[in-house]
Amino acid sequence: MEVEKIRKVSFTGPIMPDGGSFGSPKVYAAGIPAVKVALEHALKEMGLKRSVLTLSKLNQQEGIDCPGCAWPDPEKRSPLGEFCENGVKAIAEEATNQRVDPAFFEKYSVEEMASWSDYQIGKSGRITHPMVLRPGSLHYQAISWAEAFDLIAEELHGLDHPDEAVFYTSGRSSNEAAFLYGLFIRAFGTNNMPDCSNMCHESSGVALTETLGIGKGSVTLEDMYLADVVMILGQNPGTNHPRMLSALEKCKGNGGKIISINPLKEAGLVRFKNPQEIIGMIGQGTGLTDLYLQVKINQDVALLKLILKKLYHKELQESGIFDWEFIQEKTQGVEAFLEDLKRYSSEELLRSCGLDEEQVDEAVEIIAAGKKLIICWAMGLTQHKNGVDNIQECVNLLLLKGSIGKPGAGTCPVRGHSNVQGDRTVGITHHVSPRLNAAYQRVFNFIPPTKVGLDVVHAIQAMHEKKAKIFVALGGNFLSAASDTHYTGAALQNCRLTVQISTKLNRSHLVTGKTALILPSLGRTEQDLEGGAKRYITVENSMGRVHRSQGRLQPASDQLKSEPAIIATMAKAYFKDTGSIDWEALGEDYDLIREKIAQVFGGFEDYSERSAGAGFDLPNNSREADFSSLPGGKAHFTRCQLPNHQLTNAKYLLMSIRSHDQFNTTIYGLNDRYRGVKMERRVLFMNPQDVAEEGLKKMDVVDLISKYDGQIRKAENFLIFPYDIPQGNLAAYFPETNVLVPIHHFADKSHTPISKSIEVDILPKPNSQ
Structure with a gap:
């Protein structure tokens, strides 16, 4: 009996420093250096012609939506280019001229590639053909699309129960692909739909749904310009979503104040040199933050409670600091909240957050004077054991100020991947909604599963315990993105089959199940043709606007398929001619997919037509200060707990x-x-x-x-x-x-x-x- 070879692959790559150097931190973001670095990346990866073709259409109406961050586009787009340095880097990565073809996989084994750094793996290039890694083999080999889909169908049919499969979604997929993926998974019979939101903004969704009735932010881009005060917590926009700096610049120009709260002082929050303006190119740029509070890690609740206590004291002395009309008409639980606030010692709160009291008092004065407050945050608030409480304490402050549901005020969770919010909107969730299940049954004539599915951490645990046996990923780099890398790597290796729908090589292609498939998909930058006609996809930005994206480049290979086509064909291979869903038609006709989305979800009426131009905004009850869907019909104040960081086991x-x-x-x-x-x-x-x-x-x-x-x-x-x-x-x-x-x-x-x-x-x- 032949013994199966064990692949000795690194879960992390090299663990030695590269021998770099450290200099002084910068005191501003963007400017000429950002333009220079962006152009260098574009020309190196794409060449001059492809760079011009992609960048001229990047984030323009009905152009190419940036596959990087989800920051919204302004109504009036800049003719100089509506993109940032890191947006160019994202485009250059996808539209690179480098190729990973069958000859590449024949030359390099998975063991050798796994020894490379993540940087080297990613720079290898675009994957050109569907590939299979057979049990015991160290090299991927080319496989036909038909054989790949038959292999997936056979393995799925071989499971004892649908819950033995896990289907992951990355936030770069389109609304059309995500909807079709969720439809297939439910028709298959499971809600095991972990997605990248579980690892980043899930805390935001839970916190906002409980308090305001919707798991999304309430502000628009125009609100950012009108705010009296913008508070930015746990966020580094200069790197993670640089186009936000332009919005903050406009807020400052309109007299707004900015308070930044973060353990590190980030250059992008200190000063911004707008590369589209003379003052940004040769001048000093715009100073952004009026008050920078370098709070200790995860002591945001302590700081917010101290601010709230001081505001309450000020309200009792002066009145007019809180919006009592809003509080009484639109909220519930304020009495219990304020009573709970008294339990906390101001001295202890100050020690916990690690700031000088003068700094906190300055923050209180700025917030007290403002009538329109926006609070922005990112993973610096969400990725903690008390992540939900972190966001809900922010909501408490906004409710006291009456800063929900009016221009220039509200909640602003800043999403990362370009369509992570859209994925969730069109059905990628492991949670069960009876209302949503009823809509699927009405539109598609099948009964969706009613058992709550697995999120990311519990999917990893299930694979580690060999309770989940097949893992399918729609985009992403699951191994490197997830927590506890060695545990996650071992979990993936326990699977019978792992499938990656991908554009570029990453570490998750090298740490696999017994059998592994790579299904190469079109990227955002590439033309998507069906019968000679160009197709477009849609996405939802960080502020709830849905709009089109249409690629312009020739595909990296004639073997690539679009994500909707891959999903539809996979479903067709599994169901054959059974069931009530015409998978083939859905894979070919994106208008049909959008028609079905509109039938399942509210707010998508006349979807295809309204997605043209600047697109359309989805309904948002919080934006309208309508909290009638919540228990009691009003927004909820929350009694949040302080984090418990005693550091008993570490320093x-x-x-x-x-x-x-x-x-x-x-x-x-x-x-x-x-x-x-x-x-x-x-x-x-x-x-x-x-x-x-x-x-x-x-x-x-x-x-x-x-x-x-x-x-x-x-x-x-x-x-x-x-x-x-x-x-x-x-x-x-x-x-x-x-x-x-x-x-x-x-x-x-x-x-x-x-x-x-x-x-x-x-x-x-x-x-x-």
């Missing part, structure tokens, strides 16, 4: 962050220009006093250790970089630090991993000190 609290040269797990380069890091990713940002007390110095090498549930996890070989960060706090890049995040520790209610508050110790290497 430091670590947060994972992005480099300026990455988007999620995609590594564009090895520089973090704004923070002063050059050609390095294994970096530990550490308070200078902590560095001295540890007997360390700049560039010393240390390991990071986390201890949870009796298990020790280690991230090796990080270079010390003394940095302006609160004492007792550390920061380092993901995915390198994901190995430290315990799979069984996540946010209450939302199950989002605790990637921004990991308890760790530092272990100096022998050659340090």
Whole structure:
């Protein structure tokens, strides 16, 4: 009997520093350097002709929607280019001239490729053909589309129960693809639909749904211009969504004030040099933040409670600080909330957040004077055990100010991937909604499953325990994005089959089940033709507007299929000629998909027609200050708890962050220009006093250790970089630090991993000190 070969693949790639250097952090974002770096990336990856063709249409009406962040486009688009530096990097990554073809896979084994860095893997290029990795083999081989779909269908039919399959969704997929994917999964018989939102903004969705009746933000882009005060918490827009800086610049120009709350002082929140204006190119640019509060990691609730207590005291003295008419007409629970606020000691809250009282008092004065308040946040609030409470404390402040449902005010969770919000809107959710199930039954004549499905962390656990046996991913780099890398890698290897619908090579293609498939799809930049006619897809931006995206480039290979076509053909292969759904028609006709979306979900009437031009806004009860769907018919105040960071098992609290040269797990380069890091990713940002007390110095090498549930996890070989960060706090890049995040520790209610508050110790290497 032949013994199956065991693939010895690295779950993380190299763990040695690249030997970079550290300089001084920048004091502004964008400007000439951003233009220079963007053009260098575009020309290197795409060449001049393709660069002009893509960038001239990027984020223009009915052009190419940027596959990077979900920040909305203004009504009036800039003729100089409606994009940012990192948007260009995202486009350049997808539209690269590099190719990963069958000869590439014949040359390189999965073991060898897994030894490469994530940067090297990603730079390999676009995948051109469907590929299969057979049991025991170390090399992918080409496979026909028909054979690939037959293999998937056979494996799915071989399961004992549909719940033994897991179907993951990345936020870059279109509304059409996500809807078809969710339809297939439900028709197959499971709600196992983990998606990237589980790892990032799930806490926002839970918090906002409970308090305001909708899991989305309430503001529009125009509201950002009109705000009296914008509070930005746990967010680095200069890197993660740079076009937000233009909106903040307009807010400042209209007299608005900006309060930034973040452990690290980020250049993009300090000053912005708009590359589309003379003052941004040769002048000093615009100072953005009026007050920068470098709160300790995950002490935002402590800070907000202190601000709320001081505002309440001020209200009792002066009145007019709170909007009592709004509170009485639109909210419930304010008495219990204010009574609960009295339980907290101002002195203890101040110690917890690690700020000077004068700074807090200044914040109170700014907020008290403003009538229109917007609060923006990102993963710095959501990826904690108390992530839901973090957001709900923000909602409490907005409700007291009456800053929901009026121009220039409201909630603004800033989403990452370009359509992560749209995926959820059109049905990608592991939760069960009787109303949604009834709509599927009415429109498609089948009974959807009623058992709650698996989210990301519980899907990983199920695969690790061999309860889930097939894993299908619509985009993304699941292994590198998820927590507890070694646990997740072992979970994927336990599967009988793993399927990746992808555009580019990533580490999840190398750490696989016994059999693995790569199904190469069209990217946003590429023409999608059916019968010679050009098709378009639609997406939903971070503020709830749906609009078109249409590629312009020739596809990287004639073997590529669109995501809707892949999903429809996969469903057709599984169901054959049974069932009531015409999968073939749906895969060919995107207008038909949009027609079905409109029949299932409200707000999509005349979908195809209304998606033209600037698109259309979906209904948003919070934007209208209509809370009638909530219990009691009003918005809810919440009594939030302080985080419990006693650090009984460790000395430091670590947060994972992005480099300026990455988007999620995609590594564009090895520089973090704004923070002063050059050609390095294994970096530990550490308070200078902590560095001295540890007997360390700049560039010393240390390991990071986390201890949870009796298990020790280690991230090796990080270079010390003394940095302006609160004492007792550390920061380092993901995915390198994901190995430290315990799979069984996540946010209450939302199950989002605790990637921004990991308890760790530092272990100096022998050659340090």
